Amino acid sequence: MSLVYFYKDVNNIKTGVNNFFERIAKEMGSSTATVGLKIHFGEEKNTTYINPEWLKDVKKFFSDPVFIECNVLYRGRRTFTDDHIAVAKEHGFGFIEIDILNGKKGEETVEIPINIGLTKNAKIGRGIEKYRSIVVLSHFKGHIISGFGGAIKNIGMGLGSRPGKLDMHSSVMPVIDAEKCRGCALCKENCNVHAIDMEKGKAVISKEKCIGCAMCIAVCPRKAVRVPFGNDTSERLMEKMAEYAAAAVKGRCMWYINFLTDMTYRCDCVKRKQKPFMKDIGIVFSRDPVAIDxxxxxxVEKNFGKDPFKAHNHRNGKHILEYSEKIGLGTMDYELREV
Ligand code: SF4
Ligand code: SF4
Incomplete structure (x- = not known):
């Protein structure tokens, strides 16, 4: 069984973060040199990422903390390092060093042998080799393909280099339901690799160009874009993310803090303001990514009355938890302790 600590005073989240940072610093003892803080800075125009103000005391606990992240697969302001860092600073994260681990263009990879399930060698951002101690800061929210995103997704998908992210997404190939499509072209405008064209007033996806980022599924107002029914792609993506997560943590000291705040149905990669669907719950802390998720x-289920992500995104997000447990990433058996 793993321990998960719960801090529920939503009006004083910074106090809770400091409490958790203090626990981590104590566990580290003298090895507080360089600590990587894995975070998602939020896509441009997104507003519900982790509030940087809550993290501002980090230097009181660690002598050399660095925000770490990887460039993303799709075209946007987090595709290349310079712009990625600029967005991070615009969003308020410029108070400590920012290290983008997969090189200026996202291609720099270290292959970590894992040989589990679908993954032989996980392609992780090369810069991870500098960090033996990592604190994973995850905004808990929905995700169009995995149902929800938390710590496992933050390290699995989040630390993948561009080839690694492509490997994880490779099983996702959405299709357009022409009957439902009204030709508004919103999907085309949001496809960052120009894989969508309009033909006779309907959207058409190019199989050659599509990288499986699922942004078109997220933005279509008619629910006309979907991953084909009966296809196990979302479960395959979850399994690959878990396998990449297992590779990323190999040989490292890891701590996890999940923020159950500003929770939205879609992830922080979405390039627009989203409205949280429920009240804030608090933050949780653990050494175990499966237990914390x-x-x-x-x-969330207890406070909302049911799994809102499953109801909204039509994905069985629990699959990633069960699979992660099966491959030894952690346990779903936990004890929740209030602090
Ligand atoms: S966003 Fe949906 S309705 Fe609009 S063009 Fe694309 S598939 Fe059709
Ligand atoms: S999943 Fe959709 S938005 Fe993403 S690359 Fe493919 S067609 Fe474009």
Whole structure:
């Protein structure tokens, strides 16, 4: 069984973060040299990423903290390092060093042998080799393909280099339901690799160009874009993310803090303002990524009355928890302790 600590005073989240940072610093003892803080800075125009103000005391606990992240797969302001860092600073994260691990263009990779399930060698951002101690700061929210995103997704997908991210997404190939499509072209405008064309007033996806980022599914107002029914792609993506997560943590000291705040149905990669669908719950902390995501999901279910992500995104997000447990990333068996 793993321990998960729960801080529920939503009006004083910074106090809770400091409490968790202090616990981590104590566990580290003298090895507080360079600590990587894995975070998602939020896509341009997104507003519900982790509030940087809550993290501002980090230097009181670690002598050399660095925000770490990887460039993303699709075209946007987080595709290349310079612009990625500029967005991070615009969003308020410029108070400590920012290290983008997969090189200026996202291609720099270290292959970590894992040999589990679908993954032989996980392609992780090369810069991870500099960090033996990592604190994973995850905004808990929905995700169009995995149902929800928490700690496992933050390290699995989040630390993948561009070839690694492509490997994880390779099983996702959406299709357009021409009957439902009204030709508004919103999907085309949001496809960052120009894989969508309009033909006779309907959207058409190019299989050659599509990278499976699922942004078109997220933005279509008619629910006309979907991953084909009966296709196991979303479960395959979840399994690959878990396998990449297992590779990323190999040989490292890891700590996890999940923020159950400003929770939205879609992820922080969405390039627009989203409205949270429920009240804030608090923050949780653990050494176990499976336990912390399980506890986060169950806290959301308890407070909302059911799994809102499953109801909205039509994905069985629990699959990633069960699979992660199966491959030894952690356990779904936890004890929740209030602090
Ligand atoms: S966003 Fe939906 S309705 Fe609009 S063009 Fe694309 S598939 Fe059709
Ligand atoms: S999933 Fe959709 S938005 Fe993403 S690359 Fe493919 S067609 Fe474009």
């Amino acid at each position: 399980t506890a986060s999901l169950e806290l």
